[in-house]
Structures are given as C-alpha cells and as structure tokens.
Amino acid sequence: MSEDLYQEQIIEAAYNPANMGELGEFDVATREVSNSCGDAFSVQIKLSTDKTVVEDLKWQGNGCAIGMAAMSLVSSACLKKPTSLILKWGEKEMLESLSLDQISPSRSKCMMLGLRTIQSCLKKL
Amino acid sequence: MVYLDSAATSQKPQSIIDAITNYYQTSNANVHRGVHKLSDESTAIWQKSRETIASFFGAESLELILLRNTTEAINGIAYGWGDHNLLAGDIIVTTLMEHHSNFVVWQELAKRTGAKIEIVAVTENGELDLESLSEKLSLEKVKLLALTHVSNTLGTLNPITKIVRQARELNPNIRIVLDAAQSAPHLPINFKNLDVDFLAFSGHKMLGPMGSGGMLVRKELLSSGEMKPWLFGGGMIDSVAVEKTTYSSDLSERFTAGTPDVASAVGLAAACDYLNNLGMENVREHDEMLVQYALKKLIDLPELTVVGPRSNRVGSVAFLYNNVHAHDVAQILDSQNIAVRSGHHCTMPLHTAFSWPATVRASFNVYNTTEDIDALVLGLEKVKEVFRV
Numbered sequence: 001m002s003e004d005l006y007q008e009q010i011i012e013a014a015y016n017p018a019n020m021g022e023l024g025e026f027d028v029a030t031r032e033v034s035n036s037c038g039d040a041f042s043v044q045i046k047l048s049t050d051k052t053v054v055e056d057l058k059w060q061g062n063g064c065a066i067g068m069a070a071m072s073l074v075s076s077a078c079l080k081k082p083t084s085l086i087l088k089w090g091e092k093e094m095l096e097s098l099s100l101d102q103i104s105p106s107r108s109k110c111m112m113l114g115l116r117t118i119q120s121c122l123k124k125l
Numbered sequence: 126m127v128y129l130d131s132a133a134t135s136q137k138p139q140s141i142i143d144a145i146t147n148y149y150q151t152s153n154a155n156v157h158r159g160v161h162k163l164s165d166e167s168t169a170i171w172q173k174s175r176e177t178i179a180s181f182f183g184a185e186s187l188e189l190i191l192l193r194n195t196t197e198a199i200n201g202i203a204y205g206w207g208d209h210n211l212l213a214g215d216i217i218v219t220t221l222m223e224h225h226s227n228f229v230v231w232q233e234l235a236k237r238t239g240a241k242i243e244i245v246a247v248t249e250n251g252e253l254d255l256e257s258l259s260e261k262l263s264l265e266k267v268k269l270l271a272l273t274h275v276s277n278t279l280g281t282l283n284p285i286t287k288i289v290r291q292a293r294e295l296n297p298n299i300r301i302v303l304d305a306a307q308s309a310p311h312l313p314i315n316f317k318n319l320d321v322d323f324l325a326f327s328g329h330k331m332l333g334p335m336g337s338g339g340m341l342v343r344k345e346l347l348s349s350g351e352m353k354p355w356l357f358g359g360g361m362i363d364s365v366a367v368e369k370t371t372y373s374s375d376l377s378e379r380f381t382a383g384t385p386d387v388a389s390a391v392g393l394a395a396a397c398d399y400l401n402n403l404g405m406e407n408v409r410e411h412d413e414m415l416v417q418y419a420l421k422k423l424i425d426l427p428e429l430t431v432v433g434p435r436s437n438r439v440g441s442v443a444f445l446y447n448n449v450h451a452h453d454v455a456q457i458l459d460s461q462n463i464a465v466r467s468g469h470h471c472t473m474p475l476h477t478a479f480s481w482p483a484t485v486r487a488s489f490n491v492y493n494t495t496e497d498i499d500a501l502v503l504g505l506e507k508v509k510e511v512f513r514v
Contacts, residue, residue, distance in 0.1 A: 005456060006511050037452060037468040037483045038476055062482050064450035065512075110452060 005066060005107070010098060013069035018076050021058045027051070028124050032117040036109050039063035041071055041117040047083070051125060054078045054086065057118070064110050066098075071114030073097045083122045089115055127463040127500045132277055132307060132441045132470075132488030134329045137392075141332055144395035145388045155384055157360060171387045174394035175377065181397035182324065183315030184341045187376040191339040191390055195306040196226035198325035198340035199271075202302055203234040204355035205380075206323070206346070207269070210300075213239025216267045220245040220253060221478055222276045225471040227304045227325075231271060240268070247475065251279040251433035258288065262295045270301045274308035278472045278484065279433035280416065280441045282308070289320050300346075306330060310490060311412040311439050313405035316341045332400065332490070333393035336386060347376045356382035400491075408491055412439060415489045419498045426505065428514060432484060441488035443470070446505075449512050451483035457511055458485075463504045 026044040033040040041061035048055050057075050062068075077097060078086050094111050095103065103111055128136060148170065154163035156171045172186075179189040192198050211217070217231045221244055235242050243264065246257040253272075262270065270292050275282050285303065292299050303321040305314060310331035316324050321343075328337030346352040354361055354372055361382045363371040373379045400408060419442040423431050430445045446454045455467035466486045469476045476483070487501055508514070 006453070011512065038473055039450075039482060062450075064452035064483075066452070067450075107452070107456065 005100070005103070007099065010065060010069040013072040014065035015068075017068050017072035019058055019072065019079075020060060022060065023056055023058045026056075026058075028121050030117060030121040030124060032113060032120055034063075034067070034109055034113050036106065037064070039067055039110070039113060041067075041114055043075075043117050043121050045118070045121055047125075052084070053080060053082050055080070059114070059117070063113065066103075066107055067110040067113050070094055070098060070111045071117075074114050074118065078118060083125070087119055087122055089119075127497045127504075129487040129489065129493070129497060129501060130464045130466050131310070131490035131493070132330065132486065133466055134335065135310060135332050135490045136492060137334060137396075138332055138399055138492075140399055141334065141392050141395045145334060145392040148388050148391045153388075156387060157378070167387055171385065171390060172377075174387075174390040177394035177397050178328075178339075178390070179341070181314075181401065182309075182326070182341055183317050184324075185344060187347070188316070188341045188344050189339060189377075190342060190380040191337070191385060191393075193336045193386075194329065194338035195224075195304060195325045195327045196230075198323075198338060199226050199230045199302065199304065201340060201355055201380075202323050202325070202342075202352075203230050206300065206352045207234040207240075208237060208355075209353055210351065211238040211240045211268055214266055215240040215269075216243055216261075216264055217241070217269045217271065218243050218245060218258075218261045218264075218267055219271045220258075220273070221247045222251075222253065222279055222281065222472065222475050223271070223273055224277050224304065224306065225473065226306075227271055227273060227302070228474065231269075243267075244474075245272070247279075247478070250435075251276070251281055252437075253281065253283050253288075255284075255288075259291065259295075262292050262299075267296055267299060270299055271304070272302070273304040273306075275305075275311075275439045276433070276472075276475075277307045277441070278443055278470045278475055278486065280438035280443070281434055282312075282437045282439045285319060285321075293320070307440050310408075312409050322346060328389070328393040328396065331396055333396035334389045337389040337393040344376070347379070354380055354382070356380070358382040360384070403491060411491060412489060415493055415495065415498065416440070416442060418495050419487060419489075419501075422498055422502050426502070428509065429505075432479070432481070441486050443484040443486040445481060445484055446508060448514050449508055451485045453512070454485045454505070454508050457508045458501070458504045461500075461504045461507060463501055465501070 023044045027047045029044040031042040043059040046056040154167040156168040179186045243261045246254040301321040302323040305326045309326040324341040451467035
C-alpha cells in the first residue's frame with residue numbers, strides 16, 4: 001500500500017496547500033509538534049461571535065506530504081463548521097478526506113498532526 | 126528485503142536464536158534460587174554468559190551490569206551514581222550530538238540535584254567542536270562528562286582517547302560516561318584501555334536479542350561504593366531484617382535485583398561469540414568499506430545533501446532529500462522493500478541546531494553488502510518519479 005499513499009490529489013494538496021498563512025485577527029492560536037519526526041504546525045482560528053463556528057483558519061508549518069496534504073484538506077473542511085463537530089473528527093474522517101482505506105500506525109501520526117493541532121487549539125477556548 | 130536500519134536494531138543470526146531456544150528447551154530455571162540441578166545449570170550458564178560479554182568488551186565480569194538497553198543503563202548511572210555524587214551547582218558536560226537517552230537523563234538529573242548542564246557544540250561539518258569541549262571541561266565544578274562514541278545521526282566517530290586524556294588532565298576527579306550504542310556493533314572495544322568510568326551499550330544493536338544491553342562500570346567505583354544500587358529487592362541483598370537491609374558484597378549480584386533475563390544474556394553472549402569469530406577488526410573494516418561506498422554513491426546524487434563528516438565515520442549515512450520530506454522518501458523506499466529510518470533519530474537538539482526537519486538514515490551491519498547500497502541508490506530514483514522533482 002506504500003506507493004498508493006501518494007495519489008495525485010495528495011501530492012497536489014501537499015505541494016499547493018490551502019489556507020496557509022496568517023490571520024490579521026484571530027481568537028485562538030496554538031502550535032503542535034509531532035514527537036516522532038519533529039514536524040510542527042501552528043494554527044490561528046477566528047470564530048463566529050457566539051464562538052461556536054470556525055469563521056476562518058490559517059496555518060503554517062512544514063511536514064511530510066501526508067502531513068501537509070492532511071492539514072490542507074482538514075483546514076478547508078473546518079471552514080464554517082461548528083467547533084463541536086470538528087472536535088468529534090478522528091482517524092476515520094481523515095482517511096476519508098484523503099481517500100485512503102488505511103494507513104500504517106507511523107504514518108497515521110503524520111496524517112493526524114493537522115487535525116490534532118486544530119483540535120487542541122479549539123480545546124483552549 | 127534490503128534492511129538498512131541496523132542502527133535502530135540489528136537482525137539476529139541463527140546461532141543467536143538457537144542459543145536462546147536451546148536455553149529454554151534444556152536449561153530454564155531461576156538462577157541463584159534453588160539447590161536443584163536445573164537451577165545450578167542455569168546459574169552456571171548465566172555466569173558464563175556474563176563472562177563472555179564482559180570479556181568481549183575487555184572488562185571483568187564483576188564490572189558488567191546487564192540491563193535492557195543503553196537508555197536503561199544511562200538512567201542507572203544517573204540514579205546509582207548521579208544522585209549520590211552531584212550537588213547543586215555542579216556541572217554535567219554533554220554534547221549537541223547526543224541521542225536523547227544521553228541527554229534527557231541528564232536534564233532530569235539536573236532537575237533533581239540542582240546541577241547544571243553545559244553542551245559542547247558540533248562543527249559545521251558534523252564533528253565535535255574540540256575547542257568548545259576544552260572550554261566546557263575547564264569550567265569549575267565539572268563532575269561528569271557524558272558523550273557518545275559514535276553519533277547515531279551524523280555517523281561521527283569521536284576521538285575518545287584524546288578526549289578522555291584531556292578530560293583527566295584538566296580534572297583528575299571527573300567521571301566519564303561513554304555511550305557505545307553505535308560503536309559496539311562495529312568497533313573493537315576495550316573498556317580498560319578506553320579509561321572511561323561507565324560504558325553503556327545495547328546488545329540488540331550488536332546482533333543480540335531485543336531487551337539485551339547494559340553497562341560496564343570501573344570496578345573501583347563499585348567496590349568503593351561510589352556507584353550504588355538503584356534497583357532493590359531480591360537477589361541483590363546480603364541480609365534483610367525488619368530494621369535494616371545490607372546489600373550483597375558480591376559485585377556481580379549487588380546490581381541485579383530480581384530474576385534476571387538469563388535467555389537474553391545467553392543470546393547476547395552468543396552474539397559476542399559470533400562477532401569474535403568474525404573478528405572485530407574484520408567487522409570494523411567491513412563497516413568502513415560500506416560507509417565509504419555509501420558516502421561516495423550518495424554524495425554523487427545532486428538531489429541529496431549528506432550530513433556529517435566525510436571521514437572518521439561509523440555505521441550509517443544520513444541525508445536530506447531536496448524538497449521531499451524524509452518520511453516520504455522512506456515510504457517510497459519501503460514500497461520497494463528497502464528499510465531505512467526517517468525522522469530525528471532521537472537527536473532533536475542536533476536537528477534543530479542544523480535546521481533539519483528530519484533526515485533519512487541508512488545504517489549497516491555485518492550482513493550488509495554494497496549491493497544493498499546499490500539497491501538504495503536505485504530505489505531513490507523512484508522518489509523522483511513520484512514527487513516529480
């Protein structure tokens with residue numbers, strides 16, 4: 001399954017990531033590091049006035065193709081979504097967004113870093 | 126399968142697997158516990174294995190403490206020596222190229238004792254900065270120098286003889302810890318001649334079974350009581366009373382609390398025999414040939430940046446692949462049945478200092494050949510295809 005990881009859309013998302021950058025104004029921000037490789041993502045989130053919906057989100061960081069693609073896709077998926085929903089997402093949702101059936105335990109860490117960063121940011125609220 | 130991850134753990138030759146199986150099939154019983162024949166036999170095997178392992182390292186059997194790995198050994202030094210000999214304000218000198226096991230342990234010891242840590246720098250080309258080392262060793266209150274023999278990321282072979290001589294000249298009371306995890310599988314080691322106080326090693330990286338490793342401690346430190354037991358319970362006591370317990374004066378028992386892993390000791394002793402049969406000089410030459418061959422081949426690839434020095438290296442070659450993350454390179458290689466390590470290899474401070482997000486490491490042992498390295502070079506072509514770089 002190794003090579004199958006690198007489908008067109010993953011390479012595309014990894015090398016042209018969406019929502020990268022910084023927000024002028026934001027409500028909450030955080031940074032997470034992967035303990036297995038040292039890759040790190042930081043994220044800034046702007047919320048709706050009642051603080052229940054993600055209005056805007058930007059992220060920065062460097063990672064492997066899986067990590068970058070996953071962060072790109074999940075960051076887009078978060079826009080205009082309730083924070084309560086995002087906090088429920090896990091490996092199943094990430095596999096779906098990357099159109100993968102399965103992933104090895106070591107690469108799952110890469111795949112999950114983006115979502116983990118966004119969720120830990122939202123948990124700070 | 127092309128296995129190029131022996132720096133993480135080595136494969137195990139059949140004679141080692143057979144030795145372990147044979148022990149369980151014919152001699153398994155607890156040691157030092159019974160008067161029955163099987164216990165006697167197991168005890169004799171345990172003692173003989175200890176002698177074989179100690180002798181492999183040019184040490185006496187009583188200087189050997191068998192544990193699970195290098196990390197556990199270095200922790201043992203911190204608990205058995207550090208906690209009893211360091212005071213607030215004392216200095217521990219270590220280096221930027223250390224594995225986390227020879228780094229985090231000292232950070233924790235510093236927290237417990239109030240000692241301070243000074244870090245020796247690494248030069249641009251990945252060698253230990255000997256000027257920085259002299260500077261740190263000349264500080265007042267330096268009590269401990271902890272450094273690696275061979276870097277698990279850079280492959281650098283540190284000039285230990287010269288460093289030990291200098292350290293002892295500057296500070297006759299200094300204690301020296303040598304992390305031999307990456308040198309013991311490839312180089313002849315003589316604990317006595319190295320003149321260090323503690324040497325930690327991983328048996329599983331030198332053809333021995335998983336969960337085998339340990340340390341050698343200079344016997345004067347054991348007999349004087351400077352190094353104290355840090356694991357307590359059965360097997361290591363002299364006498365136990367409600368009021369007070371005294372510990373075994375037999376140094377080979379004093380540091381082995383609880384039932385030891387006899388089978389792993391048997392396996393590790395078989396690994397020492399295996400390496401002795403090959404001859405450690407031959408093992409060293411084979412490694413040098415592989416490392417030089419890999420360096421030559423990999424440096425020629427324009428898409429790679431090889432890290433570490435160009436000579437005086439042992440065991441491995443690590444590199445960065447332009448614009449492709451180490452994990453992705455390793456995954457593409459894995460799809461061609463080539464196993465390498467990717468990541469920070471438990472040397473985050475080094476990776477941070479050089480601004481490397483992660484590196485790919487190919488590492489070798491006695492069973493590797495130049496064909497394995499050719500397969501790696503060919504396998505890297507596929508990275509170009511998939512990532513169109």
